[in-house]
Amino acid sequence: MEKSPLPKRHCLVCGKEFYAKHGRQILCGSPECREKRRNLWLRKKRLHDKKYREERNAKLEAKILHILGKSCAICRKTVTQKHKRFHNKYFRRHPSGPDYVLKHIEEFVLVCWKCHQGLHFLHDILGMSWEQILSLKEKMLG
Numbered sequence: 001m002e003k004s005p006l007p008k009r010h011c012l013v014c015g016k017e018f019y020a021k022h023g024r025q026i027l028c029g030s031p032e033c034r035e036k037r038r039n040l041w042l043r044k045k046r047l048h049d050k051k052y053r054e055e056r057n058a059k060l061e062a063k064i065l066h067i068l069g070k071s072c073a074i075c076r077k078t079v080t081q082k083h084k085r086f087h088n089k090y091f092r093r094h095p096s097g098p099d100y101v102l103k104h105i106e107e108f109v110l111v112c113w114k115c116h117q118g119l120h121f122l123h124d125i126l127g128m129s130w131e132q133i134l135s136l137k138e139k140m141l142g
């Protein structure tokens with residue numbers, strides 16, 4: 001019996017016609033095409049990972065904002081997405097990643113970037129604690 005001819009295909013990268021040696025072959029077999037295809041795949045994967053991370057972070061941030069509210073703990077203004085900072089009341093390290101914030105949520109407050117700068121000035125330069133800063137604020141702003 002005559003063997004059925006190998007299927008003719010077009011390389012997914014260069015478009016050249018080739019005879020597939022097995023059913024799943026999609027590339028012509030040249031090393032350049034293999035390399036290109038690999039790079040494309042890697043880029044797609046990285047993009048996907050980044051998108052996945054962003055979506056996940058957005059969900060976690062929404063959770064954080066639900067708990068901390070949407071206004072600055074110092075000036076009480078509504079904080080926009082761009083200007084929000086999650087600040088650690090005990091001035092412990094505070095990586096901006098939402099995982100860390102959620103895990104230690106009771107230590108965190110939401111502040112605007114301006115107040116955040118002020119907080120760190122009062123703490124880092126003048127050595128004031130969160131409580132001292134709050135009572136100072138109360139005295140000055142009521």
Ligand SMILES: [Zn+2]
Binds near residue numbers: 015
């Ligand atoms: Zn090719």
Ligand SMILES: [Zn+2]
Binds near residue numbers: 073074075076114116
């Ligand atoms: Zn503020």
Ligand SMILES: [Zn+2]
Binds near residue numbers: 094
């Ligand atoms: Zn801070």
